[in-house]
Amino acid sequence: MRAERLISILMLLQTRRHVTAGELAERLEVSERTVYRDVEALSAAGIPIYTERGPGGGCKLTDGYRSNLTGLNENELRSLLVPGFSPALPEGKGEKARDAALLKVLAALPAVQRRSIEHARERLFFDPRPWFVGEAITPFLPLLREAVWHDRYVRLFYHKPSAEVVERLVEPLGLVSKAGIWYLVGRNKQQMRVYRLSRVRDVEVLEETFERPLDFDLERYWTEWSTNFQESIATYSVTVRVAPEFLPILPMIMGESVRQLIREAGPGDEKGHITLTLRFESKETTCSFILGFIYRQEVTPGSSTFVPGIEILDPPEMRQAVLECARKIVALYNVE
Incomplete structure (x- = not known):
């Protein structure tokens, strides 16, 4: 464990040349006292590493020093080459393996390429998770x-x-x-x-x-x-009228392909409603989707009403299906 920590300190300093003891302690999840002991151990092993106190101080490597100790272990290699395929490690350890692998790769690169990669990492981030959808539970x-x-x-x-x-x-x-x-x-x-x-x-x-x-x-x-x-998968097409208030939300729920349909639909009617043809897996999923988009609209100051964000125009049997579902909801919640 300590050997891996010493290598991490060396690789980090090789990429950044100067890091405070506090940053190293937070990164390695140890105390600053442990960091200083590790620095002393590296120095005793012949690594030209030293510390400076006061503002601007920290742990540093002598200018020009470069180590070739950048070998990736199996866990780090997996996490780097196959994203998301870290081994069966405790929670958070997979991310640490990936970070350690990236650190070693950066340390092995020439300074110009290293700065270019850091420049990109500071400005680009990829988040694969869709909006409004929780991550599926996969404990196994x-x-x-x-x-x-x-x-x-x-x-x-x-x-x-x-x-x-x-x-x-x-x-x-x-x-x-x-x-x-x-x-x-x-x-x-x-x-x-x-x-x-x-x-x-x-x-x-x-x-x-x-x-x-x-x-x-x-x-x-x-x-x-x-x-x-x-x-x-059996697809079911419906023609719908979409309220203007709901148009910005629709692509976030149904995917970016809907945005193209909205553009092709044109400016809409005098109230801003546009007509789209949407596809669903079945009548049941269509009904659930339509009933889920009722929004509150202010009629006059202090009063409001609930209106549909999407109205089905065709086919007629789908309008009837939504009506039947709505009746069942009213019956369920009718306290009279």
Whole structure:
């Protein structure tokens, strides 16, 4: 543990040349006293490192010093080359492995390239999580990562959409993260299957290993499977009238592709309403979506009313379905 900390101090100073003891202590999650002891140990080992007190002080390396001690361990290499695929480590340790790997890579780069990368990292950040959607709970992801990595059988207890929990013996071939949701691609009884990790209720990793198919390509399989899956879902088209107050919100809920539909729809009618054709999985999901977008509108100062953000124009049976759902809601909450 201390050896890794000493290397981290050396790599960090090699990339930044000057870091305060407080920054090092916070980064390494130790006390400043421990940092100073580590600096003394590095100095005793012949590393030209020294400390300066007062304003502008801190830990420094002698100008021109450069170490080639930048080897990545297995955990760091995994976290760097395969984002999100850190090993089964306690919470937060995967991020530390990635940070340590990046630090070593930066330390190995020439100063000009290092400054260019730091310039970009200070100005660009990628957040893959969609708006208004909580992250799926996947407590068994670390176990499945290790099973995938070592080609070991797993026994899954899987919650099917029908609410039935089934047991499956699976050869885990790969893990895929799509829009923040994890899926396991595996083989069960020689049949390829895709399992959503948030539906996994329990996992048992077996000692027995399996022979991985030589011709299996995870990216190719996922691309083909996801395309077929998307096309297989029954889509239901509805024509709707959207209130102007709701137009900025619609793309954040249904995706950026809706923004193009809004642009093509033009300026709208005299009240700013526009007409769109939207697609849903079924009548049920359409009904739930429409009823979810009722907003409060001020009529006069001090008084307001609830009006629909989206109104279905066509097909007629969908208008009737929404009406039936609304009647059931009124009956449920009617206290008279």
